Amino acid sequence: IELKSKIAQFEFENPLMNASGVWCENAEKLDEMKNSSSGSFVTKSATPQLREGNPSPRYVEVPLGSINSMGLPNLGFDFYLNYSLKFQEENPGKINFLSIAGMSMEDNLEMLHKLNDSDFKGLTELNLSCPNVPGKPQIGYDFEATEKILEKAFEFFKKPLGVKLPPYFDFAHFDEMAEILNQFPLAYVNCINSVGNGLYIDTENESVVIKPKDGFGGIGGAYVKPTALANVRAFYTRLNKNIKIIGCGGVESGKDVFEHLLCGAEMVQIGTHLARNGVQVFDKILTELSEIMNQKGYNSIDEFRGKLKSL
Numbered sequence: 062i063e064l065k066s067k068i069a070q071f072e073f074e075n076p077l078m079n080a081s082g083v084w085c086e087n088a089e090k091l092d093e094m095k096n097s098s099s100g101s102f103v104t105k106s107a108t109p110q111l112r113e114g115n116p117s118p119r120y121v122e123v124p125l126g127s128i129n130s131m132g133l134p135n136l137g138f139d140f141y142l143n144y145s146l147k148f149q150e151e152n153p154g155k156i157n158f159l160s161i162a163g164m165s166m167e168d169n170l171e172m173l174h175k176l177n178d179s180d181f182k183g184l185t186e187l188n189l190s191c192p193n194v195p196g197k198p199q200i201g202y203d204f205e206a207t208e209k210i211l212e213k214a215f216e217f218f219k220k221p222l223g224v225k226l227p228p229y230f231d232f233a234h235f236d237e238m239a240e241i242l243n244q245f246p247l248a249y250v251n252c253i254n255s256v257g258n259g260l261y262i263d264t265e266n267e268s269v270v271i272k273p274k275d276g277f278g279g280i281g282g283a284y285v286k287p288t289a290l291a292n293v294r295a296f297y298t299r300l301n302k303n304i305k306i307i308g309c310g311g312v313e314s315g316k317d318v319f320e321h322l323l324c325g326a327e328m329v330q331i332g333t334h335l336a337r338n339g340v341q342v343f344d345k346i347l348t349e350l351s352e353i354m355n356q357k358g359y360n361s362i363d364e365f366r367g368k369l370k371s372l
């Protein structure tokens with residue numbers, strides 16, 4: 062059966078990839094991702110210079126998912142650009158996604174200029190939704206700031222660009238965000254980033270479980286699947302069809318992938334479940350997805366993508 066997905070001019074042999082931030086912060090992890098059976102991979106959101114990030118413990122697995130306040134630790138933009146250039150050189154015709162999360166408009170524009178002027182052939186993900194840099198409000202929750210950075214970016218950036226969005230919880234916000242995004246020739250929109258500033262409590266110790274921000278952190282995993290599916294569906298039904306949707310949130314099985322695809326996702330990312338179990342999750346989930354498609358008599362994803370029925 063056919064598992065192909067397409068974004069911009071690229072075709073991927075299957076819809077699965079990692080979520081930025083998971084299994085992608087250094088060369089060792091990125092090598093495991095590139096050698097896995099995922100359809101593609103994305104690098105950890107980069108800042109112009111290397112960042113240590115927040116004090117540990119800053120990522121904790123909890124029964125129904127994960128909580129994190131990493132604080133944007135990364136090896137710096139040049140590392141991820143060089144890794145990507147080497148990857149496309151060693152794998153002609155293959156490309157990866159490169160994520161950026163500048164701490165300011167200037168940082169983001171600087172990185173976009175470098176990418177534009179480089180030989181990078183892949184897709185760029187502008188992360189508008191990092192919830193864990195103390196004192197920095199998420200751009201994705203500031204509609205004016207979102208419009209401004211995209212206006213500035215598209216004045217010069219000529220390569221495929223996607224944005225990583227936080228979850229929204231109100232139809233007025235879906236409508237307003239979609240109206241902004243539809244103004245720009247985006248390759249894709251990635252929904253969702255972690256559900257920001259949740260709190261997980263260890264009742265034995267009567268304490269929080271992560272050190273930064275008095276224990277407040279982004280929530281991922283099974284907890285967030287209904288919100289992730291809703292955001293994928295809301296933007297799929299509102300954005301013009303040449304802006305694809307990448308689905309991210311709560312994926313642990315082929316069934317979860319099937320749900321994201323029904324909502325309209327073109328690619329589906331795995332974060333918490335990958336962090337917990339490693340890159341063999343891609344083999345497992347591809348097998349499960351294929352079984353579901355066989356049982357339902359689907360030969361390709363296009364036969365059911367986006368076809369979620371209302372009652």
Ligand SMILES: O=C(O)c1[nH]c(=O)[nH]c(=O)c1I
Pocket residue numbers: 082106129130131132133134162188190191192193194254255279
């Ligand atoms: O704390 C982080 O590094 C982080 N953590 C997240 O849950 N989402 C993000 O986009 C980022 I940049």
